[in-house]
Amino acid sequence: MTDTVDRVTRSRIMAAVHTKDTSVEMLVRRAVHKAGFRYRIHRRDLPGTPDLVFARQKLAVFVHGCFWHAHGCKRSRPPSSNCTYWLRKMGENQERDQRKIDQLHAIGWRAVVIWECEINAGIARLLDELAILGNQRTCKIESDGQVNNRSHLGARQA
Numbered sequence: 562m563t564d565t566v567d568r569v570t571r572s573r574i575m576a577a578v579h580t581k582d583t584s585v586e587m588l589v590r591r592a593v594h595k596a597g598f599r600y601r602i603h604r605r606d607l608p609g610t611p612d613l614v615f616a617r618q619k620l621a622v623f624v625h626g627c628f629w630h631a632h633g634c635k636r637s638r639p640p641s642s643n644c645t646y647w648l649r650k651m652g653e654n655q656e657r658d659q660r661k662i663d664q665l666h667a668i669g670w671r672a673v674v675i676w677e678c679e680i681n682a683g684i685a686r687l688l689d690e691l692a693i694l695g696n697q698r699t700c701k702i703e704s705d706g707q708v709n710n711r712s713h714l715g716a717r718q719a
């Protein structure tokens with residue numbers, strides 16, 4: 562199958578796809594903020610300039626558009642025109658992403674990747690992770706003095 566649009570138009574479409582990253586990122590930010598967690602955004606002093614940064618928990622979050630970061634899901638299929646070009650580009654992005662995560666690990670940070678196509682599951686996983694790492698807002702001292710953060714850990718056996 563050949564592409565129905567010319568190269569310039571295709572580039573413009575891809576650029577528009579790229580900006581969608583931002584709105585997905587906003588969904589994550591809103592959800593995290595609503596859950597009571599505070600964060601910084603786009604800290605350039607950290608590898609990969611993570612989209613959200615939780616300094617106290619040393620946790621960096623990347624919100625990835627499936628196409629640009631080559632998720633491998635159906636949203637990340639390259640266009641049929643210039644297929645080789647896109648595959649190479651996506652491969653490079655994927656390698657760079659992994660390198661940044663390795664660099665974060667090397668300096669003692671954790672990294673969480675949230676994919677555009679799994680946004681809700683990704684947010685839930687991030688909130689769990691933040692709760693486990695310990696945050697005042699999710700740890701309640703019960704009347705018997707027990708620390709209870711079970712609400713965020715889901716159905717753990719009592």
Ligand SMILES: [Zn+2]
Pocket residue numbers: 627632633634635636637676677678679
């Ligand atoms: Zn995906």
